Amino acid sequence: MTVSEPTPLPDRSAEPTAAADLSLHAAEERFIEAMGLMHEEDRLPRIAGRLVGLLILSPDPVRFDHLAERLRVSRASISTNTRLLENMGVIQRVTRPGDRRDYFQINQEPGLLLRIVDRFRARQASAEEMKQALLPEPGAGGIVAERLDWFIRFYSTLADSLNSVLAAMASRDGNSRPGPA
Amino acid sequence: MTVSEPTPLPDRSAEPTAAADLSLHAAEERFIEAMGLMHEEDRLPRIAGRLVGLLILSPDPVRFDHLAERLRVSRASISTNTRLLENMGVIQRVTRPGDRRDYFQINQEPGLLLRIVDRFRARQASAEEMKQALLPEPGAGGIVAERLDWFIRFYSTLADSLNSVLAAMASRDGNSRPGPA
DNA sequence: CGGTTTGTTTTGTCAAGACTGAACACGATG
DNA sequence: CATCGTGTTCAGTCTTGACAAAACAAACCG
Numbered sequence: 410m411t412v413s414e415p416t417p418l419p420d421r422s423a424e425p426t427a428a429a430d431l432s433l434h435a436a437e438e439r440f441i442e443a444m445g446l447m448h449e450e451d452r453l454p455r456i457a458g459r460l461v462g463l464l465i466l467s468p469d470p471v472r473f474d475h476l477a478e479r480l481r482v483s484r485a486s487i488s489t490n491t492r493l494l495e496n497m498g499v500i501q502r503v504t505r506p507g508d509r510r511d512y513f514q515i516n517q518e519p520g521l522l523l524r525i526v527d528r529f530r531a532r533q534a535s536a537e538e539m540k541q542a543l544l545p546e547p548g549a550g551g552i553v554a555e556r557l558d559w560f561i562r563f564y565s566t567l568a569d570s571l572n573s574v575l576a577a578m579a580s581r582d583g584n585s586r587p588g589p590a
Numbered sequence: 591m592t593v594s595e596p597t598p599l600p601d602r603s604a605e606p607t608a609a610a611d612l613s614l615h616a617a618e619e620r621f622i623e624a625m626g627l628m629h630e631e632d633r634l635p636r637i638a639g640r641l642v643g644l645l646i647l648s649p650d651p652v653r654f655d656h657l658a659e660r661l662r663v664s665r666a667s668i669s670t671n672t673r674l675l676e677n678m679g680v681i682q683r684v685t686r687p688g689d690r691r692d693y694f695q696i697n698q699e700p701g702l703l704l705r706i707v708d709r710f711r712a713r714q715a716s717a718e719e720m721k722q723a724l725l726p727e728p729g730a731g732g733i734v735a736e737r738l739d740w741f742i743r744f745y746s747t748l749a750d751s752l753n754s755v756l757a758a759m760a761s762r763d764g765n766s767r768p769g770p771a
Numbered sequence: 772c773g774g775t776t777t778g779t780t781t782t783g784t785c786a787a788g789a790c791t792g793a794a795c796a797c798g799a800t801g
Numbered sequence: 802c803a804t805c806g807t808g809t810t811c812a813g814t815c816t817t818g819a820c821a822a823a824a825c826a827a828a829c830c831g
Contacts, residue, residue, distance in 0.1 A: 433723055436719065436720055439716075439719070439720075440716060443716040447712075447713055450633060450709065454789060455790095456789080456790080465734070465737050465738070465741070466720070466734055467734075468734055473807075474808095482790075484791095484807090484809090485790075485793095485808095485809080485810080485811095486790055487808090488808060489790090489809085492809090509798080509808095510806090510807070511807080515737070522744070528628075532628055535620075535621060535624040535625070535628070536621075538621070539617055539618070539621040541617075542614055543614065551649055553647055553648075553649055556646050556696070556698070557646070559759065567751075567752060567755060570748075570751040570755070571751075574744060574747045574748060574751070575744075578744060636819080636820095637819080637820080655777080663820075663821085665777085665778070665779090666778095666779080666781095666821060666822075666823090667819080667821070668778090669779055670779085670820090690777060690778095690828070690829075691778090692777080692778075
């Protein structure tokens, strides 16, 4: 799982910005790996997360084969995961005239975030259904109904506030950037 | 994965509330399964989720072996998963004097929710670290920094609002209930 | 003590799914 | 048309983790 560095770049003493570059590189590595783990928690393949991390850090669109090279994974994995992210609206495939190759850039990423909202809504809905089924019961106004209420209220509030954060952010910088869904 | 019913309780036709009971039972089944799926999304074993669902619906503490029986899983799985949830502060093991057996009840469940907050905070922190590393760079105020800012702002806002929802709910009914962390 | 009840730990099996290499498709290019 | 460049798909391997059965531990009972 841990990567081995074939080129340790031993000629470091010459350049003044070398140290900064290196630590930046290390930080990038960490960020990318962290994004990999994060997205794995969200049931996405680790490579997809790393892809997102890398593309967040890349000001310009990145070439398909550069992705494979930089992340040290097979082109097959890049193909699969770019497609996945593309379909989710998280990244965007761009092409250039006279260039057969594919480039990718992130897509100011609410795609992922909307997924979270959906999950919360689903939980809320599930508890609501249960509450409904419970209603005709005699003496059903007890602890169980209370718990379900708590549950429902929590998730609905959460989804709402998440939505409003998204909306606020979209209106603030969504007009300057290509702004997807 | 689908359960089969060995004891259909055939003597139900006598009671007038039979229909309601049945649909309630079905709804419970659905709720429990839904909770299983939900928690699986959060990287917990499915059985743990079902356990949470069942305990939410149980007004009184439930006996260890009843859990196994009701969910139709092995006692080993119950043991493992109750322990897991207990350590997470999601459920509570209770005992009764003169009774060797263990009972479980849900622990008005912020345990799970705090996990979500932690995840958000971790994401925010990761982006912040990256931003720091980026700072000394020349011309680093570009798109990348902007994206990281967006990211940071989003997750911190989210975690904050989640916390405040939790706090509001805790203060509203936390004093009547045993109220854990 | 032997045997029972209750819960835990260990061991093995199984399934899901991530990742890869290899075969493939297909347009471009000499 | 043969070949190369580029990306996709397929088939196989490998890891991970959930789950169960069985062995185990410990408290209780006769």
